[in-house]
Amino acid sequence: MPIHSKLPSVGTTIFTVMSALAAEHGAINLSQGFPDYPCDPALLDALATAAKAGHNQYAPMAGLPALRQAIAAKLALQHHISVDPDTEITVTAGATQALFTAIATVLHAGDEAILLDPSYDSYAPSILAQGAKPVHIALAAPDFSVDWNAVEAAVTPRTKLILVNNPNNPATSVFSKADLDALAAIAERHKLIVLADEVYEHLVYDGLQHQSVLAHPALRTRSFAVYSFGKTFHATGWKVGYCVAPPSLTAEFRKIHQFLVFAVNTPAQHALAAHLAEPASWQGLPAFFQTRRALLAAGLSAAGFKLLPSQGTYFQLADYSAIRPDLDDITFARWLTTEHGVASIPVSAFYQKAPDQKIVRFCFAKQEQTLQAAIARLGKLRP
Ligand SMILES: Cc1ncc(COP(=O)(O)O)c(C=O)c1O
Structure with a gap:
């Protein structure tokens, strides 16, 4: 029984698409914005304590x-x-x-x-x-x-x-x-x-x-x-x-x-x-993430990407026009995932009408070893 859709042009989000593609191809997933390291053990202990104390x-x-x-x-x-x-x-x-x-x-x-x-x-x-x-x-x-x-x-x-x-x-x-x-x-x-x-x-x-x-x-x-x-x-x-x-x-x-x-x-x-x-739980966050941002930025630059300023969030934007000027950003993100094993997000996905830009987004909220592994793979991009 079909219904009159309220969101007829909404499909699966690009985050789901890229994460699924990353899993399918064994790619390192720098697409979606979530950490791959554990949260503070004190927070986990506090959760267990609250549940065991009957706050359910x-x-x-x-x-x-x-x-x-x-x-x-x-x-x-x-x-x-x-x-x-x-x-x-x-x-x-x-x-x-x-x-x-x-x-x-x-x-x-x-x-x-x-x-x-x-x-x-x-x-x-x-x-x-x-x-x-x-x-x-x-x-x-x-x-x-x-x-x-x-x-x-x-x-x-x-x-x-x-x-x-x-x-x-x-x-x-x-x-x-x-x-x-x-x-x-x-x-x-x-x-x-x-x-x-x-x-x-x-x-x-x-x-x-x-x-x-x-x-x-x-x-x-x-x-x-x-x-x-x-x-x-x-x-x-x-x-x-x-x-x-x-x-x-x-x-x-x-x-x-x-x-x-x-x-x-x-x-x-x-x-x-x-x-x-x-307050220490949130005050140290810029220093924590700046190290990761610097690590990923150095790797992306060495691979031939041109970096855009990353003033905030845990993402780094990178212009790939020196690597594959022939590809639009969706095709480039798919190519990078399937051929080079690193997943990113095409920035055009965040626009109703995207300007002509060749930019993808990488997430650096990852363990240093994850970022190092991604950098090693991206290092093979240079001829
Ligand atoms: C700009 C922005 N707003 C909201 C959210 C969603 O936050 P939450 O997971 O708390 O719903 C995100 C998650 O990526 C985000 O990037």
């Missing part, structure tokens, strides 16, 4: 109070801001559910939402599922800077939401304070809500500072900000994240949240509350 029934709908308090304490330390754990923080089943919930909270059928491509693959389908329209603005390599005049020109009377991802996956760019000021001015002028995906907030390099909407007074009053413990604590399979928004936005967000998931994994929330209370 439904958590409160908004999240475990201890975890929401730990999040508020962390935000105070990180951004010197005061966030009310009772009325402004909701624990979610990963950032993906927080994003979907915020989008469903704001958008009605016929509304428009602006997003900046390259954009994470859940945004546009989540907008379409509401009967709303994603309006894509393409950013181009090498720096993927935002032309805020072009963003404002895309606003119509139907526009309700602007989505931003900072640090950006896959562009690896980070916003400056001037970017946030420009975003705030547009949002204020046109009475828009901002949805800020900040899952890579701690993965900012070379002394740059993460500019959060939460620390920007004008944006703080009109934004949903979304985070992922999976990214921060190397535990993407746990699927726990959270959303911070002012009380009036949070109240509406929770109306949807309670019927989408009601509550999130209880023992994981206990473990995360204990872990988050140790």
Whole structure:
């Protein structure tokens, strides 16, 4: 019995396709964004302790109070801001559910939402599922800077939401304070809500500072900000994240949240509350990842790739036009996987209409030996 699809043009994501191709060909998988090393044993112990202590029934709908308090304490330390754990923080089943919930909270059928491509693959389908329209603005390599005049020109009377991802996956760019000021001015002028995906907030390099909407007074009053413990604590399979928004936005967000998931994994929330209370658990992340970024970057350069700046996230973009100028990025990523045993992601997959770029994305959230093995294989690319 066929149904009228809400997402007729959505197929299997490129992440699933590339990971399956990598498995089929025994390739080293630098495509999908997840670590191949264990998370902190203390976090695992805390999970076991919570489960054995009997914390195995439904958590409160908004999240475990201890975890929401730990999040508020962390935000105070990180951004010197005061966030009310009772009325402004909701624990979610990963950032993906927080994003979907915020989008469903704001958008009605016929509304428009602006997003900046390259954009994470859940945004546009989540907008379409509401009967709303994603309006894509393409950013181009090498720096993927935002032309805020072009963003404002895309606003119509139907526009309700602007989505931003900072640090950006896959562009690896980070916003400056001037970017946030420009975003705030547009949002204020046109009475828009901002949805800020900040899952890579701690993965900012070379002394740059993460500019959060939460620390920007004008944006703080009109934004949903979304985070992922999976990214921060190397535990993407746990699927726990959270959303911070002012009380009036949070109240509406929770109306949807309670019927989408009601509550999130209880023992994981206990473990995360204990872990988050140790600032060292997140403060050392830039140094941890910069070593890996440097290792992969050196290997890619030696193999003939031209590197783009990687200011944030755990990805490195690489231009392959000196290696196979004849191939588009999807064909190149497949060729690299099947012929050379290293899987990447073609950046055109993150665009509605991709510019003419020859760029693939590699993930460096991997053990050093995984990166070394990939580099050894890529070393054979040079004639
Ligand atoms: C930009 C961005 N947002 C959201 C997510 C999803 O986070 P989670 O696994 O917590 O749902 C990802 C995961 O790759 C991501 O890259």
